[in-house]
Amino acid sequence: MSSNIIRPYGDTTGDGMVQMSFTLPLPHDKRAEGAALQLARKMGLDPALLVHAKAMGPDFTFFVVYGSSTHLVNLDEVHVVEREYPLLSAKDANLAIRKQLRRKLVVVGACIGTDAHTVGIDAILNIKGFAGEKGLEYYREIRVVNLGAQVLVPDLVARARAEKADAVLVSQVVTQKDAHIHNTTQMSAAFREAYPAGQVPILIAGGPRFEEGSEGALGVDRIFGRGTTPGEVASYLVHEMTQRRGR
């Protein structure tokens, strides 16, 4: 068995079985069911098994389809970003900051644009934390300035300068019309404009819908996605700080 080629697993190795559900804008009849099967086949399910179809109002039908996917996954062609820094405990993170900076690391955080969802930034910054980990406020050697929601980019830049921020965290939950991307690029551009080259604080964007590896396009140093814990952010900050001081 070649270990680098895999298929989905239903109840037997190699059966390729997957399930999916979708809605078609058709009234529920034989034709709609045929259309659902055609879609499933075009998506690579063969054979496809239509296990459930239900009318949702006069104009839509909901389907559940099971089937064997004809596609193969080649693990040699899978490329992901692995975490390139070690996870530190709060104690070790504090120690590293004290040793290297001999002062507190200053983190300024905000939700920018019209985004009022502070749940992400609060989970990382507030002492309350997230997933059983205390937030950055809990770290003795980190000073947190949480500006809250709907902060304007110029205000964020001004505050970051006033606080001599080492790092700036922005959270973007709302993604309608790509607001998270516009806001983040606007933010990073504003920081590059306001600071001399090489002295821009560590810029971090967090949110559930950022694309992994899009740091370059957004002009930030790091993106954190869904499920990120405060410890991961603190560890990254220590790592990046070490890298920058070494330069």
Place this chain on the structure above:
Amino acid sequence: MSRTEPLLHLDPAVVRQARSLARRAAAPVVKIAQSHTTVSVERATLRLAGLSGADHERVPWVNHLVTAVRDEVGLEHGVTTPVYDALLRGEAPDLTTLAQKAASGNVSFRLPAGREAQAARRAATKGVGAGLRTIDRSRATRERLIRRHGDPTSRPWIYLIVATGDIYEDIPQAQAAAREGADVIAVIRSTGQSLLDYVPEGATREGFAGTYATQENFRLMRAALDDVSKELGRYVRLTNYASGLCMPEIAALAGMERLDMMLNDSMYGILFRDINPIRTFVDQRFSRQVHARAGIIINTGEDNYLTTADAVEAAHTVTVSQLLNECFAKEAGLEDWQLGLGHAFEINPEIPDSFRMELAHALLARQLFPDAPLKWMPPTKHMTGDVFRGYLLDGFFNLVGAMTGQGILLVGMMTEAVVTPFLSDRDLALQNVRYVMNAASGLTEDFHPPRDGFIQTRARQVLSEAVDLLDRIVNDSDAAGDPPLLAAIADGTFGLMKRPADRGKGLEGVVVRADDYDNPAITALDAGMPAKKGEKR
């Protein structure tokens, strides 16, 4: 909900103590509300007098007029006296023209005295009275339509959200949701709106994660729901948000355009939006008086306490907030049937007995506020993206709703925190609700938690923690000598957020009333409802 055997055996003395502490906390804050006004209260008053529309840059005329009056004579006397004095002096034939001239600096305002002041006040009372009559007519229309089409046949009312950002997309979605079984449609607002110090104008198609609350959007959606109510033979209610910096104005627009429910919380804006506490309490009192008059059911936002803190540790903060919301609401003239006090299913499902605790908390709210509809809100914090698990969690949420006789049930979506709900998500969610209600709503008859068992004990514990917290609030103090509730808000008693009374957004719009302050809307609202017949419950 009247029962012979009490479900929780709460000590009536403790319940009385909780209410009396809440009253003590609220009373000094009500005094502050009665001795201040805000730009938004004054703008709302002008809206009641019929001033609407905006200039070519979409700045509303009410904003122009209030700013002009404030610059020339201040707002401490109320905006209407100088405004109607200017009309009586022939500065302009009507409010809109006056506002237009004021915007370009072509009117001079003054504070009339003696007979002229009386004449201006009389004219203002007449002008503002028109808006109050519109509100009364809207209420009568609602009552007539409910008689004609009927109320939902069973409780809880099914509450569904639409949020496309585009009113013309919202409308077909809302109608579809009603056809699928929704009794209440909530149109979520664009995320930025709570911090705008003006109400946008006209039909809007560009919102972020929601649609702007505007008078025209209100009108369009209510008309669309009237059509579908007729089609379904069931009056479908419409909900929006009277919160943020324009709470009073939005309440006035909602009253005139016959919205049926409004989200309106006494402290949400302060704690979660960093709006100035005084601004919030002044705006809130006015908006609640309008809601009382309009026959609107308010929905309070206690779910927010549970999403920002641990739902077990913070359970009593929900109770405290409900008691304060009740107290402020009653003072403003709202009746029990208008109090959609909020609570939510947000306990971490990984912890043991989470469902039993949810039941205990929901029953506690039900028992403390037996005549309020109560709004039961679904899990959001522990929806992980595993939609299958989420669907089960929503089923258990629905079961608590069924077993504890909730009045309004916000339907949980298994795609919460994943995507804006698909058409199929909404359909599946409603199937979930219908199955649970069909299968188990009769449990309200059978389900009596055993005396001094887990549920009764937990409920009493939460109540006693709530009393402790209320006690801490009424004994709080600060250097500025603020009322205890404001001191408590300032020092982070609620959810660790520190919100001092002299900070926060919208503070610059707060004005201390002068002795001769006059606001015909507040005078009429303080005097209570006009005689009415056929009170609808």
